[in-house]
Amino acid sequence: MAVEYFDPRTIATPVYDALSELRTQNNTDQSRLKEQKSQAVELYTYLSTWGMMRLKAEEKALSQEGKKQVVKKFFQCLETLSKVGDLANNTGLDVIKKLDVDEYLGLTGLGLALAQEFSFWANAIYHDIKGEE
Amino acid sequence: MNYVYLYLLAPLHTGGTTQEGNLLGIARESHTNLPYVPSSTIRGKLRSTVGNDIEQRIKRVQLFGPDLKDTQDTGFLEMYEAETDKKITQLEQGNIWIGDGSILWMPVPSLSHGVIWISCPLLLQRWAKFNGNPEIPAEYSTNLATKAPVYLKDAILPAKSLQNWDNWQNFIPQSPEANAITRVLVLPDRHCATLIQMSLWRQVKIKLDEHKSVDGGFRYEEAIPPDTLMYFTWGITSQANGKGEESSADFKALLSENSILQIGGQESLGRGFVQQWLGNN
Numbered sequence: 387m388a389v390e391y392f393d394p395r396t397i398a399t400p401v402y403d404a405l406s407e408l409r410t411q412n413n414t415d416q417s418r419l420k421e422q423k424s425q426a427v428e429l430y431t432y433l434s435t436w437g438m439m440r441l442k443a444e445e446k447a448l449s450q451e452g453k454k455q456v457v458k459k460f461f462q463c464l465e466t467l468s469k470v471g472d473l474a475n476n477t478g479l480d481v482i483k484k485l486d487v488d489e490y491l492g493l494t495g496l497g498l499a500l501a502q503e504f505s506f507w508a509n510a511i512y513h514d515i516k517g518e519e
Numbered sequence: 520m521n522y523v524y525l526y527l528l529a530p531l532h533t534g535g536t537t538q539e540g541n542l543l544g545i546a547r548e549s550h551t552n553l554p555y556v557p558s559s560t561i562r563g564k565l566r567s568t569v570g571n572d573i574e575q576r577i578k579r580v581q582l583f584g585p586d587l588k589d590t591q592d593t594g595f596l597e598m599y600e601a602e603t604d605k606k607i608t609q610l611e612q613g614n615i616w617i618g619d620g621s622i623l624w625m626p627v628p629s630l631s632h633g634v635i636w637i638s639c640p641l642l643l644q645r646w647a648k649f650n651g652n653p654e655i656p657a658e659y660s661t662n663l664a665t666k667a668p669v670y671l672k673d674a675i676l677p678a679k680s681l682q683n684w685d686n687w688q689n690f691i692p693q694s695p696e697a698n699a700i701t702r703v704l705v706l707p708d709r710h711c712a713t714l715i716q717m718s719l720w721r722q723v724k725i726k727l728d729e730h731k732s733v734d735g736g737f738r739y740e741e742a743i744p745p746d747t748l749m750y751f752t753w754g755i756t757s758q759a760n761g762k763g764e765e766s767s768a769d770f771k772a773l774l775s776e777n778s779i780l781q782i783g784g785q786e787s788l789g790r791g792f793v794q795q796w797l798g799n800n
Contacts, residue, residue, distance in 0.1 A: 437673035
């Protein structure tokens with residue numbers, strides 16, 4: 387297969403896949419779906435305000451499973467796109483901590499674009515889910 | 520080319536197209552994604568500050584061009600023609616053009632220094648082109664002590680990355696309105712964009728239902744934060760036809776009569792107040 391150097395779907399595709407998968411897995415559990423939607427919409431403002439390290443820490447700190455699932459998916463997508471290894475697993479916080487400041491800010495920039503994509507797709511994929519949990 | 524500085528006294532929200540999820544975004548430049556103030560917003564505001572008596576109305580049309588109401592008002596058109604020897608038959612440009620408002624320095628919270636104003640070569644270069652000062656400082660130039668690290672938002676810039684910057688004041692207008700800007704740091708373009716993004720004012724809003732319970736989730740509104748220094752360019756259009764100097768003087772007088780302007784949305788929440796002053800070329 388030819389290598390595509392410029393594909394405008396690069397960021398959208400993994401996000402679409404991730405949220406579609408989460409929704410399908412939990413399709414009968416309304417409150418779980420609400421949690422997922424609200425967290426997916428919230429990622430961008432959370433990351434803008436609090437930064438990447440805190441967002442990663444939310445994987446542990448969050449009590450609602452649906453929200454936790456979305457944060458995990460976010461870091462999986464970020465790992466896929468950035469090629470920064472081990473971001474998505476349990477040692478992700480240490481990986482982020484050890485990045486030099488250039489890499490950290492660059493990764494945050496990519497993370498912000500990714501989070502915006504989550505916000506958009508949340509409204510499309512969970513279009514019928516109303517209200518917040 | 521002339522320019523006018525804007526020092527933000529309150530968060531400034533000029534509506535944009537971003538409305539992803541629960542976020543009401545602000546106007547952004549399409550080629551940099553940085554927030555800006557559209558020239559039409561600035562022009563509209565300045566135009567609205569001109570009074571409504573006949574003399575001022577004529578001046579307003581000369582500076583900013585007629586609006587639809589003016590072109591339909593035959594009494595006014597006759598007076599305009601008598602006064603200026605110029606006939607208005609359609610909507611046309613005025614004698615003044617106004618450019619977009621661009622960020623020059625933006626404040627970012629810092630654990631080590633309280634607040635630090637950041638900019639980047641891209642933004643400084645843009646400004647310097649109008650200012651005849653092509654010497655753009657290197658990335659990580661700062662007037663802060665370069666022996667200690669700088670904490671910026673949640674990033675730490677090690678001391679070894681910082682560069683001493685002596686002539687930093689050449690890049691800040693030397694007028695009392697901007698004298699709060701005393702700690703400056705030039706970031707690489709790519710990081711500046713991220714830091715600006717992270718330092719935008721984000722107001723959380725909720726809606727209450729009739730029982731004062733929260734109806735739905737959070738909504739956020741973005742704004743350019745107070746204490747940001749911006750500027751816009753302006754000049755005389757080709758329309759001016761020998762009236763350029765007069766219009767330039769009128770426009771300067773208009774600016775000096777309105778040193779505080781309210782620009783953008785949410786005036787009733789105290790948003791959008793800026794202090795403006797004419798730059799010295």
